[in-house]
Amino acid sequence: MGLLPKMRLKVVVSLTMVNLFIFIIISRNISQDKSGHQKIRIPSKPFWGKVAPSSAYWNRQQQIVDIHSNHIFMMNRSSDIPEWLNDTSLTSNLCQPNLRVTTQVKDYNSLPPRFKDFLLYMRCRSYPIIMDQPDICKEPPFLLLAVKSLVPHFDRRQAIRQSWGKAGVLANRTVVTIFLLGNATPGDHHPDLSGMLHFENARHKDIIQWDFRDSFFNLTVKEVLFLEWIQARCSGARFIFKGDDDVFVNTYRIMDFLKGLSGPKAKDLFVGDVITNAGPHRDKRVKYFIPESMYVGMYPPYAGGGGYLYSGDIATRLHNASERVALYPIDDVYTGMCLRKLGLAPEKHKGFRTFNIEEKYRSNPCAYKSLMLVHPRTPQEMIQIWAWLSRPNLTCQ
Numbered sequence: 001m002g003l004l005p006k007m008r009l010k011v012v013v014s015l016t017m018v019n020l021f022i023f024i025i026i027s028r029n030i031s032q033d034k035s036g037h038q039k040i041r042i043p044s045k046p047f048w049g050k051v052a053p054s055s056a057y058w059n060r061q062q063q064i065v066d067i068h069s070n071h072i073f074m075m076n077r078s079s080d081i082p083e084w085l086n087d088t089s090l091t092s093n094l095c096q097p098n099l100r101v102t103t104q105v106k107d108y109n110s111l112p113p114r115f116k117d118f119l120l121y122m123r124c125r126s127y128p129i130i131m132d133q134p135d136i137c138k139e140p141p142f143l144l145l146a147v148k149s150l151v152p153h154f155d156r157r158q159a160i161r162q163s164w165g166k167a168g169v170l171a172n173r174t175v176v177t178i179f180l181l182g183n184a185t186p187g188d189h190h191p192d193l194s195g196m197l198h199f200e201n202a203r204h205k206d207i208i209q210w211d212f213r214d215s216f217f218n219l220t221v222k223e224v225l226f227l228e229w230i231q232a233r234c235s236g237a238r239f240i241f242k243g244d245d246d247v248f249v250n251t252y253r254i255m256d257f258l259k260g261l262s263g264p265k266a267k268d269l270f271v272g273d274v275i276t277n278a279g280p281h282r283d284k285r286v287k288y289f290i291p292e293s294m295y296v297g298m299y300p301p302y303a304g305g306g307g308y309l310y311s312g313d314i315a316t317r318l319h320n321a322s323e324r325v326a327l328y329p330i331d332d333v334y335t336g337m338c339l340r341k342l343g344l345a346p347e348k349h350k351g352f353r354t355f356n357i358e359e360k361y362r363s364n365p366c367a368y369k370s371l372m373l374v375h376p377r378t379p380q381e382m383i384q385i386w387a388w389l390s391r392p393n394l395t396c397q
Helices: 003-028 057-068 071-075 113-120 154-162 194-204 219-233 251-259 263-267 312-322 331-341 379-390
Strands: 030-032 038-040 129-131 143-148 168-170 173-183 207-213 239-244 270-275 302-311
Touching: 129 194, 143 219, 143 251, 154 173, 154 194, 154 379, 168 251, 173 219, 173 251, 194 207, 207 219, 219 312, 219 331, 239 312, 302 312, 302 331, 312 331
Parallel strands: 143 173, 143 239, 173 207
Antiparallel strands: 030 038, 129 207, 168 173, 239 302, 270 302
């Protein structure tokens, strides 16, 4: 074969391969209609639509966070960014009061003081730590018990130390207990108990305290600071229980439950008393009241803040997700939002009774043996129930 025919053959083969490649690409974008004819899929609308701001303040702040976290969108954005999206307060001192909210929230002036305080400082996530326990997890614990408490609640903390929160070794596994506190500010008319708190901490070395106003709406701040603290001080914890200081926790039952988990189940663990299909309360008389000017929409599934149990791996992921979720004034709902951001949902476990058990069973020791958590319980009741469960001769049918 001469040189010219060989060149022609190469050209023909090359053209054939190019045509075949184009055919494959086009074929992938072709589908059949109901009559069996082939048709090309054409996008019905632009991939990036014009983003309109939500009327509710939290939803709008979350829109801003989502868009600023979207690197593709930000690289392809036009120069004329709408003012609501190009919020300069995002880069200002986030812990100074954000006075712009007074005009951005339509009914700001008529809101209760707790809402005004939350909105003014909603973007602040950094507060000085007053008391820390940098070496408490030097030996990474199997279970970290993290209890939300208030400065005046000494009796609750002491009852927990003497009962379900005993630190040390339980069922051949290490347990560490810490108490999470903010500051009891004079503005809330609290007596000065700082001297007693320092004495308590010097004796027990289990208090973590930050310098923020310890209010109901700031429990979300406590959550974010705690997730940050875990990464810095206790990242090796296998599992974490986080709950209130007025619950009884059956630590024996929790340890049995955790030891029975498979590897994948243990890694993605997040269990509690899960609430689904819930939305914000619009009744001003309810503790959980949220006005429409602040939030619209349903809540994601979330575990009641009385107490829930999750893995150390989830704690790391929650910490990362929390940086992409605007602070919300109800902490357990906020944690549900962070889980949704991760594509996860909490799992309901019947052992968590955040709304108590039937009254006729409350004085029966066996009623608590299969449960993980019961809410609420007084300090005296915690010690009593723990004594029941610690009896070696306790037998239940």
